[in-house]
Amino acid sequence: MKRQLFIATSLSAALAGCSAIGTKLNDNARFHSVLDSAEALDQSIIGTHGLAKEYRAQDISTNFPLDSLPTPMNSYYNAIVRDQFRSYKLVVDGAVERPHAFTLAQLEKMPQKRDITRHDCVEGWSAIAQWDGVPLADVLALVRPRAGAKFVVFHSMDSDQQGTAYYESLNLHQATHPQTLLALRQNGKPITADRGAPVRLRVPTQLGYKSAKWVRRIEIVGSYGSLFGGKGGYWEDQGYEWYAGI
Amino acid sequence: MTEEGKAVYRHSLVTRITHWLFFIAFMALVSSGLQVFNAAPYLDAADKSNPARRVLSFDSPQDGIGTTTIFGHTLKTTGLFGWTADGMGAQAARAFPSWLTIPAYQSLADGRRWHFFFAWIMAGCGFFYIVSGLARRNLSELILRPRDIPKIVPMQLYYLRLRKEPPEHGTYNPLQKLAYTLVIFVFAPLLVLSGLALSPGFDAWLHPITSVFGGRQYARLWHFVLMIALLGFFVTHVILVATQGVFNQMRSMITGWYRLRSSDGTGV
Numbered sequence: 001m002k003r004q005l006f007i008a009t010s011l012s013a014a015l016a017g018c019s020a021i022g023t024k025l026n027d028n029a030r031f032h033s034v035l036d037s038a039e040a041l042d043q044s045i046i047g048t049h050g051l052a053k054e055y056r057a058q059d060i061s062t063n064f065p066l067d068s069l070p071t072p073m074n075s076y077y078n079a080i081v082r083d084q085f086r087s088y089k090l091v092v093d094g095a096v097e098r099p100h101a102f103t104l105a106q107l108e109k110m111p112q113k114r115d116i117t118r119h120d121c122v123e124g125w126s127a128i129a130q131w132d133g134v135p136l137a138d139v140l141a142l143v144r145p146r147a148g149a150k151f152v153v154f155h156s157m158d159s160d161q162q163g164t165a166y167y168e169s170l171n172l173h174q175a176t177h178p179q180t181l182l183a184l185r186q187n188g189k190p191i192t193a194d195r196g197a198p199v200r201l202r203v204p205t206q207l208g209y210k211s212a213k214w215v216r217r218i219e220i221v222g223s224y225g226s227l228f229g230g231k232g233g234y235w236e237d238q239g240y241e242w243y244a245g246i
Numbered sequence: 247m248t249e250e251g252k253a254v255y256r257h258s259l260v261t262r263i264t265h266w267l268f269f270i271a272f273m274a275l276v277s278s279g280l281q282v283f284n285a286a287p288y289l290d291a292a293d294k295s296n297p298a299r300r301v302l303s304f305d306s307p308q309d310g311i312g313t314t315t316i317f318g319h320t321l322k323t324t325g326l327f328g329w330t331a332d333g334m335g336a337q338a339a340r341a342f343p344s345w346l347t348i349p350a351y352q353s354l355a356d357g358r359r360w361h362f363f364f365a366w367i368m369a370g371c372g373f374f375y376i377v378s379g380l381a382r383r384n385l386s387e388l389i390l391r392p393r394d395i396p397k398i399v400p401m402q403l404y405y406l407r408l409r410k411e412p413p414e415h416g417t418y419n420p421l422q423k424l425a426y427t428l429v430i431f432v433f434a435p436l437l438v439l440s441g442l443a444l445s446p447g448f449d450a451w452l453h454p455i456t457s458v459f460g461g462r463q464y465a466r467l468w469h470f471v472l473m474i475a476l477l478g479f480f481v482t483h484v485i486l487v488a489t490q491g492v493f494n495q496m497r498s499m500i501t502g503w504y505r506l507r508s509s510d511g512t513g514v
Contacts, residue, residue, distance in 0.1 A: 205447055
């Protein structure tokens with residue numbers, strides 16, 4: 001019995017030691033950059049192949065969680081909510097031949113695609129919903145990205161308590177994926193204010209934080225390095241992988 | 247006959263390097279995996295999240311109280327699971343305590359970075375070990391063969407001291423072969439696959455794999471269960487090493503040389 005107790009104590013001590021060493025290494029910038037090297041491997045091997053699984057209507061989650069940042073509270077958002085998004089315009093500009101500002105009515109008139117797909121949150125939960133919207137590829141085809149355009153950046157209307165704005169980015173391959181939607185409806189109803197109204201992104205092949213809500217401007221760029229924290233997204237600036245496929 | 251006291255070269259350099267790298271990677275993966283788990287401290291037997299199909303959850307129903315609910319039975323686990331050390335000198339609503347996680351403080355982003363880096367190390371070690379072992383044919387003495395199966399029960403009886411002599415066997419006895427074969431060819435590969443099945447990118451690419459596990463939340467459940475199975479093997483492995491000549495065993499896994507004992511097989 002003494003021996004078993006000794007082994008159990010040693011194993012716990014080994015795990016505690018592992019955690020202590022790990023924490024120390026984690027706070028070392030050089031070691032942290034070694035850890036980051038795995039992202040390139042994940043992206044090159046898993047990448048963005050194939051189509052996300054599509055579900056049946058009876059699979060839709062009855063309770064789709066609310067996540068990430070709260071509903072925008074700024075005067076612009078309050079104004080467009082008050083006039084039921086009639087004055088809302090989605091600006092698409094940057095490295096494009098024909099920059100354009102789309103009204104909600106124009107987006108609604110474009111051919112809509114309907115998907116029932118699963119949303120996988122980085123935290124670990126999953127929820128299924130039906131989404132209707134305009135394939136982002138169709139919008140990009142209208143504005144025509146110029147040579148040298150590599151990334152599509154989504155600027156949101158929400159920000160955190162420190163006032164840092166939410167943004168996200170996809171490469172052109174992910175942005176033109178047939179299931180990447182500028183979603184206007186969730187489960188058949190216009191997207192509600194707390195879930196990203198009037199337009200949110202849906203990227204079912206990647207983790208939830210890529211699916212920016214309350215999108216106001218789509219900027220096409222050659223590099224996202226000069227935007228905000230330089231890592232290509234609000235959560236990426238806080239240490240999450242830009243490749244959100246895993 | 248065993249030549250007692252004779253030193254034999256038992257573990258190749260590849261075996262020894264992959265063994266210790268695998269060990270480091272496994273510890274880092276368990277610790278960072280528990281960090282990742284803490285972000286959503288429950289497991290559902292389903293594809294999408296569904297509280298009605300919750301198998302395990304760690305909660306803090308009120309400040310200062312931690313509970314663990316497994317198959318609908320709730321236990322108070324304050325201090326161990328649910329309400330635990332937060333890594334910054336205080337107690338908080340936190341599934342696994344800070345001394346078990348990498349980093350100690352709550353950081354899903356960092357836990358993920360560690361997990362995906364060491365996943366490559368562990369999978370790489372396993373792959374290299376299997377390929378080199380098959381190429382040099384030294385894996386064959388570890389693999390359970392049909393002729394070893396009738397010897398499993400007598401070997402277990404010997405371990406339980408219900409039999410005086412172990413059945414005739416080679417370098418590894420039939421129980422060791424059973425354990426190593428399961429770990430190397432079943433549990434470890436399934437652990438990697440269930441982890442990949444959690445990835446939305448991998449699911450889009452090869453969704454039959456996620457479906458085989460029963461869906462995304464099920465894959466999370468299996469990933470956790472397989473981790474516990476491998477951890478169980480690890481604990482048994484350490485206990486056996488500690489009780490079966492710890493110095494000789496450690497030396498052989500560091501230098502390669504093992505001194506034969508009377509209870510060992512014929513070495514054939």
